[in-house]
Amino acid sequence: MHVPNIPSLTAADPQVAELVHAEAQRQFDKIRLIASENYVSTAVLEATGSVLTNKYSEGYVGRRYYEGQQVIDQVEQLAVARAKELFGVEHANVQPYSGSPANLAAYLAFLEPGEKVMGMALPMGGHLTHGWSVSATGKWFESVRYSVREDTGRVDMDEVRDLALAERPKMIFCGGTAIPRTIDFPAFAAIAEEIGAVLVADIAHIAGLVAGGAHPSPVGHAPVITTTTHKTLRGPRGAMIMTDAAHAKAIDKAVFPGLQGGPHNHTTAAIAVALGEALQPSFATYAHAVVANAKALAEALVERGFDLVSGGTDNHLILIDLTSKDIAGKPAAQALDRAGIELNYNTVPYDTRKPFDPSGIRLGTAAVTTRGLGVEEMPQLAEWIERAVVGEDADKIALEVSEFMAGYPMPGFAAS
Template identity: 50%
Template sequence: MSFLRKLDLVEKVDPEIAELILKELDRQVYGINLIASENYADEAVIQVQATVLTNKYAEGYPSRRYYSGCEMYDQIERIAVERVKQLFNAEHANVQPHSGSQANLAVYLAFLKPGDTVLAMDLAHGGHLTHGSSINFSGILYRFIHYGVDRSTELIDYDQVEKLALEYKPRMIVAGASAYPREIDFKRFREICDKVGAYLMVDMAHIAGLIAAGLHMNPVPYADFVTSTTQKTLKGPRGGFILCRREYAEAMDRAVFPGTQSGPLMHIIAAKAVAFKLASTEEFREYQRLIVRDARALASSLDSRGYRIVSGGTDNHLLLVDLKRLGVSGRNAQDVLEKTRIYVNKNLVPYDEKPPYITSGIRLGTSCVAARSMKESEMDTIARFIDTSLKNRRDSTILKKVEEEVIEFCKSFPIYGD
């Protein structure tokens, strides 16, 4: 922690920014982070990012760079590639995508032509912007058709996916989501793809850590391409990567560089290498198991307080809470909880009647609280904080009291050592 507070050089040249960084550190330490797409990168992962590796251009790939002086960068990138291939048992990996969105962009560029039909999960049912939202490059350049979840079970309706695939004959089917609390059957997706001759792209951004730990089905044997971020359950730096079969390697690499990016962020690639190493340890696997136990405990504690949990529970690191019964919108709940230092995001629930900037639900994730070693009994405390805040949302005295309790509670669960 002292390492994270050491900003003497920044304080000298830019005290304004230094002060904001320290305030943000305090916000993270004295707050409960339930944002499902976030995590706390290991201190070693943070340290690597603040090194001289940020100084160099290394356009190209190991031994095929456009600049001289890339010897260390070649070794670093090769290590990152080998580690991630081993972690997910993949034939080929590209660790250069700057983000998850860049990874998806590169796959589409490599294997689709503008106007091609793609089948993906509806954003309103848990999909992602880059899975064909009309305001994203994906929906602007390609013809996306969307599948969703069944109205009563709130689970992916694989029969509907198959029906749509047979009807629209997509060139690619995208599996993977941003707000789906259940395990995804990648084998079934492969079978559907085979029926219509479509590529299968799996975007495992949210669940990459769970897959690395062997808790969820590994998509690599079934998918043609797997994309991911490194900053979510995987606990690495902000960034992306792509896995694919050897036969697609050349086209894939060309689509990343020079297709969609130029200079790779080598300090981030080094940080990814460190994160992949950490993700192959037994300690990491134990951490992933705790994430899932915590998510289930939080779902059941909220359920017992009368909250409706979408699909009745969770198999992964996140849960969706439908707030209609309480008569509060997702946006309002997010704002109220922020006052008590509990960070969540508003989220559409399946078949939501409210618009995306209001929503009827919130998405809660447990990657951060599990990283602080908060266990099942702590999830009950957090459910109580949430419940008290939402039910007393107009009572500033009670909200202040909850905020004080949250600060005290957080003191027992450090993020970074001391």
């Protein structure tokens, strides 16, 4: 059952309560490999469901438009202080509702409509909000897109520099949603400085790895850093923007009043809790274990004949091109879900298939590492993945998976 228990919800709305318990059970039973998901601690869950959701707090600490902020100001101050300590930044804004609004704030702060922004193309592993055509960022701004090399699956920084010099964007994004390799923040910073652009590092996927010292930090290279607070950071569904002192005022003004009203105070509190957890030595151990598991899983998948974009991974994320397996990403993801293994279908660089029916699947090791799985278990996961992809009995695999996962405790769940 769900932990913390929900007796009041059960009494008031048993239908919703039943769904909450069902989701908790589903998360417990499955191998969750969606790269953007994780398990939060019970403490984060409790903060998210607290009475802080009752309070409206437009503005910033000491400068609110509503009275009664004596406690809320302390909550936000605590979250900001912990973000600054954890990442070593001069300024942190913990109010953005999610990652996309955080990125939009960077546009509002530093660009005028129609000006150029440069980001990784979505099919290459970038994010919608880095200037892709279907996003508001691609409709309201002129988008310049860099790619990865077709032969290596990696970003060629010389090509990025040549494109930046030719197009002269005012803002450059580095980071994305399907990048299995280390982001070269110093190289991006040098290019941005050469053309006078603002560099924004979107570390939504790798924030926890950066915090735990398992991935190089953009601090000191990118003056603006955006991130979600879940994924590898293992916090609630929220976001932060971190900057140097010179860019702080513009970002704060863009977040409020530029894009949103009152922050979600229960989320701010949960962010503070997660950041406090990430400041503990055990979190660094966790972050390095996430990477070790991803490398071990990647190696086991290669041994079973899977084609990995870029040949492997440096972080938590693995991108698989299933073309050689004679199955597309969507039916493979659906077969894996039936087999108790949860991930998502995904485009791969230079994909010849459509985005809603692409050639690849994307997976990550943040959640299974939280459950306590280690490198010794990764070959077993690779075996189940292969069996499901080639069409073995999904129900049989799902039973094996659920029996296996029963041995690994899950934050937020207890057997009833």
